[in-house]
Amino acid sequence: MRRQLARTLLAQTFGVLIAASAGLAQAQSAPEALEWLRKIYQATHDLSYTGTFVYQQGNHSETSRITRRADARGNVEKLEVLDGVPREILRTDDAIRCYLPSSRTVKVDRRSDRRGFPTLLRGEISGLAENYTVTKGESRRVAGYACQEIVLTPKDNLRYGYKLYADASTGMLLKAVTFDDKGETVEQFTFTQLAIGNVSRDKVKPWPTTRNWRVEDTDATPANLEQAGWTIAADLPGFRKVAEVTRTLHKSHPVDQVVYSDGLAAISVFIEPVAPADKPVQTGLANVGAINIFTREVANHRVTVVGETPASSVQRVAETVNYRQPH
Numbered sequence: 001m002r003r004q005l006a007r008t009l010l011a012q013t014f015g016v017l018i019a020a021s022a023g024l025a026q027a028q029s030a031p032e033a034l035e036w037l038r039k040i041y042q043a044t045h046d047l048s049y050t051g052t053f054v055y056q057q058g059n060h061s062e063t064s065r066i067t068r069r070a071d072a073r074g075n076v077e078k079l080e081v082l083d084g085v086p087r088e089i090l091r092t093d094d095a096i097r098c099y100l101p102s103s104r105t106v107k108v109d110r111r112s113d114r115r116g117f118p119t120l121l122r123g124e125i126s127g128l129a130e131n132y133t134v135t136k137g138e139s140r141r142v143a144g145y146a147c148q149e150i151v152l153t154p155k156d157n158l159r160y161g162y163k164l165y166a167d168a169s170t171g172m173l174l175k176a177v178t179f180d181d182k183g184e185t186v187e188q189f190t191f192t193q194l195a196i197g198n199v200s201r202d203k204v205k206p207w208p209t210t211r212n213w214r215v216e217d218t219d220a221t222p223a224n225l226e227q228a229g230w231t232i233a234a235d236l237p238g239f240r241k242v243a244e245v246t247r248t249l250h251k252s253h254p255v256d257q258v259v260y261s262d263g264l265a266a267i268s269v270f271i272e273p274v275a276p277a278d279k280p281v282q283t284g285l286a287n288v289g290a291i292n293i294f295t296r297e298v299a300n301h302r303v304t305v306v307g308e309t310p311a312s313s314v315q316r317v318a319e320t321v322n323y324r325q326p327h
Helices: 013-046 126-130 311-318
Strands: 049-057 060-069 076-081 087-091 096-100 105-109 132-142 145-154 161-167 173-179 185-196 214-218 220-222 230-232 240-247 255-261 266-273 284-288 291-298 301-307 321-323
Touching (some): 013 126, 013 132, 013 161, 013 173, 291 311
Parallel strands (some): 105 214
Antiparallel strands (some): 060 076, 132 145, 173 185, 220 240
């Protein structure tokens, strides 16, 4: 489991008239566009399917095969990365397991709310209209399916824009494009082949043998960072706190995590103590595709903010993290 569209300003007389009429059309079409988002949400969560998709970011691309079975016994999703180092991710209703055969390791995450393509949307669809202008776009074919384009244009510079392409029949998401405030593509996911329905349970079985493999369980327990002395003044409009936990990411010490989301994009704040043997914390920004990461040291702790948002949003949150010794 992002982004922003730069609008063209029309300065001439005819341009102003066109822009005004376009704005009226958008206001009229918004309810229908929001209904399409609900259709996408239901399809990606309720349908069974198997297919191959390509992730592209700059000159980098990666191909994956995804298989999902949804039934009364629970949803199971299997993702196999087909390029580079072999790895497989199995997602169920209560956990995510990542199988790394090269190191004979299984990484387990007990919180299964992390999303990935094509299940990008959370359930709070109506709230998206507070932060994005949601409109219908053009129709086009993707992987042999007739698709409807839905455009989410951010109302500020705190998040990216999105173009979502949904199967006109089922609402299944076939393509997702993330764009920045210049209208340039940051990253995109595209199905090259997809079959909907008729997925047998044996198609979503985990890695065949993991005997004697190392298991790394990133167990999460509820946390209260404010009680521990931490404050995070993450005043990003539209983002609300959806999780506050302590994780066991390293054997040496626990890591606190707070997650904020606007219903589409998410920002995570990680706080972990700096051990004497650790390298000094380097303050700065890094990014991978649409993911921006800002790191700084606060009260002998490494604060890392990871967001599916522009760099300015991630840095803005990181700079509000402070510590005061609790009484």
